[in-house]
Amino acid sequence: MQNPVTVIQSVRLDDENDTLVLLDQTLLPNETKFLELKEMEDIWEAIYQLKVRGAPAIGIAAAYGAYLGTKKSTAETYEALFADFTKVKDYLATSRPTAVNLFWALKRMEERFKQEAGKSVAKVKAALKEESENIRAEDEKICEAIGEHALSLLEPGWGILTHCNAGTIATAKYGTALAPIYLGQEKGYNFNVYADETRPLLQGARLTAWELQQAGVDVTLICDNMASIVMKEGKIQAVLVGCDRVAANGDSANKIGTSGVAILAKHYNIPFYVCAPLSTIDLECKTGDDIHIELRPSEEITTKWYEQSMAPEGVQTYNPAFDVTDHSLITGIVTENGIAYAPYTESLPKMFKK
Numbered sequence: 001m002q003n004p005v006t007v008i009q010s011v012r013l014d015d016e017n018d019t020l021v022l023l024d025q026t027l028l029p030n031e032t033k034f035l036e037l038k039e040m041e042d043i044w045e046a047i048y049q050l051k052v053r054g055a056p057a058i059g060i061a062a063a064y065g066a067y068l069g070t071k072k073s074t075a076e077t078y079e080a081l082f083a084d085f086t087k088v089k090d091y092l093a094t095s096r097p098t099a100v101n102l103f104w105a106l107k108r109m110e111e112r113f114k115q116e117a118g119k120s121v122a123k124v125k126a127a128l129k130e131e132s133e134n135i136r137a138e139d140e141k142i143c144e145a146i147g148e149h150a151l152s153l154l155e156p157g158w159g160i161l162t163h164c165n166a167g168t169i170a171t172a173k174y175g176t177a178l179a180p181i182y183l184g185q186e187k188g189y190n191f192n193v194y195a196d197e198t199r200p201l202l203q204g205a206r207l208t209a210w211e212l213q214q215a216g217v218d219v220t221l222i223c224d225n226m227a228s229i230v231m232k233e234g235k236i237q238a239v240l241v242g243c244d245r246v247a248a249n250g251d252s253a254n255k256i257g258t259s260g261v262a263i264l265a266k267h268y269n270i271p272f273y274v275c276a277p278l279s280t281i282d283l284e285c286k287t288g289d290d291i292h293i294e295l296r297p298s299e300e301i302t303t304k305w306y307e308q309s310m311a312p313e314g315v316q317t318y319n320p321a322f323d324v325t326d327h328s329l330i331t332g333i334v335t336e337n338g339i340a341y342a343p344y345t346e347s348l349p350k351m352f353k354k
């Protein structure tokens, strides 16, 4: 039975109208609104402001944006079109630095462009459209495969803690960390999901709790500082999180606060799994120290969710959007090709060879 929430397409191409259609995730859970974007500046802004967010969804949006931006070109030669494509690609690549899917998707679009060398402008544009649609369609299958592998690690009735939102709206469908929750629901696993609110942008409260409630999954919203007590009280049998970039040694960048959850899970002897499409694994990054952590505006901490500021005027803040969970804290990395276990420098490359 199709779960109504998983069929929501948070990122969609409306080619006939030269438009990228995005579910505006900054308005959830209070408003479900789709944006229709034609201009590269608006697409850049939508990625930066997390109107579209989640590593796979960012990659899909960038691929569609690169196609739409190139489609507009009036270039009459392959070379001139490539110059226009490159401008769009390089511009979209500046929107956010941490999720590797943004760069992976843009590189894949560039590789497809080069495969069409010597062909007519029309044929190259058609190829870019096809490639962007392939990226989206593949991500749906990848997330389902991650869900199947992750489900093999879980038992019916388990309490699952998750951080931020790695759900259906962060991907083409199903999500990564939430994929086993949706697949398990179809099979009667009846998980009890505990969602960290995930300050400062509240992806857990606004998005995960919303997605799972809409899907009829048993979800309990907790403040980030409650993760320890729910683990201590035996409510949690596994932690599942998404990721934005996995380094070759297994260090994994994910939403800020994830590494703290991993340390708690280690302390309470609870398995901690990172759900990672291969498109989020960056073997060029040797360790988490090589991952660029995005810093975001102060207002997200001080005023964004309050009728009035809850912090003294002008207080200094530090707002890293992600942190890196050390590979030693990760029980396994669930990919679409199977589950990688430590030592990750050996197991991760094998995932690409299946």
Ligand SMILES: CSC[C@H]1O[C@H](OP(=O)(O)O)[C@H](O)[C@@H]1O
Pocket: 050, 053, 054, 055, 056, 163, 164, 165, 166, 167, 170, 171, 175, 176, 177, 203, 241, 242, 243, 244, 253, 254, 255, 256, 321
């Ligand atoms: C399925 S990847 C989701 C991943 O992306 C989120 O970051 P953001 O909300 O800033 O795009 C978060 O790290 C999630 O785990």
